[in-house]
Amino acid sequence: MRLSLLFSSLVLISIQGFTQSTPKSDDVEAIKKQCGCHDVDFVYAETFAPDKSYSFKDRYRAKGTEWVFVDEDQPGKIVIQHLLVVGDSMVIKHWREDWLFQNPSLLKFDQNATWKRITLSPAQVKGQWTQKVFEVDDSPRYEGSATWIHADGRHFWESTVDAPLPRREYTKRSDYNVLRRTNHHEITAEGYIHDQDNDKIVRSEAGDQLLASEKGLNTYKRTDEAKCKIAKDWWQKNRTYWADVRAVWDEVLASRPVVALRGQVKGNVLGRELDELSTAAQKGSYNSATSRQLIRQTIEKYLK
DSSP, X not given: OHHHHHHHHHHHHHHHHHHHHXXXXXXXXXXXXXXXXXXXXXXXXXXXXXXXXXXXXXXXXEEEEEEEEEEEEEXXXXXXXXXXXXTTTEEEEXXXXXXXXXXXXXXXXXXXXXXXXXXXXXXXXXXXXXXXXXXXXXXXXXXXXXXXXXXXXXXXXXXXXXXXXXXXXXXXXXXXXEEEEEEEEEEOSSEEEEEEEEEEEEEETTXXXXXXXXXXXXXXXXXXXXXXXXHHHHXXXXXXXXHHHHHHHHHHHHTOSEEEBOSOBTTBOHHHXXXXXXXXXXXXXXXXXXXXXXXXXXXXXXXX
């Protein structure tokens, strides 16, 4: 009898351990359901400001076609890449998101293109997925950890994190320096929505002060896959190079407790330099080792 109870306990412990270290299939399915060829509607509107004299900025709206796809799929890690399709002849490498299961190490945005590494306990990340978001040049942007919720026919994930100014504003505004984003990703029958409640923060030695709040809604609706063929062809030609960029960044970020980037070096920017290396790589026989060396040299120029 005692042996039977002992065996049952060991089986239960083994099952619990497996459950804690293995992602739920519902989570994996929800993450991958964000993929496909989409018509995307981007809408942002400022909604509140504590200072009554604040002048609300105009609403922002843009549309586009975007191919969202899994580029790397491992147990506990899913890499999703976004490519923008412009007209019939242009593809722009857009943002990237890495989803990591029960990940304890995150880069937390501070200010002035600086991120500081934080470590969470196993209890804090139990059952959670980290969404690591990267810029078009694969430099860091923001990272948040939360649990995918599957209830009442809904499938969503939500976290609140600090981030740099969005691309739609960072060249136009200097009245705030941190965007505190509440990101809500929810799967729909037609694709998914990226619902945002954002606070525009002025961060200084005195602390954080709210400048204004905004509502953002990015709606992804699946469309004819043929509209994204140009993006698929582009990625087939460029994937090896950008996989090398990603690998170099992984090595660089893993070795640094603090990551600080320069916006410009001698009038140039990192994204442009990496794009130029990509163009050069396509002209000859591609050598991954040589390319990674050049990529690292380029990235390190922009590290403070």
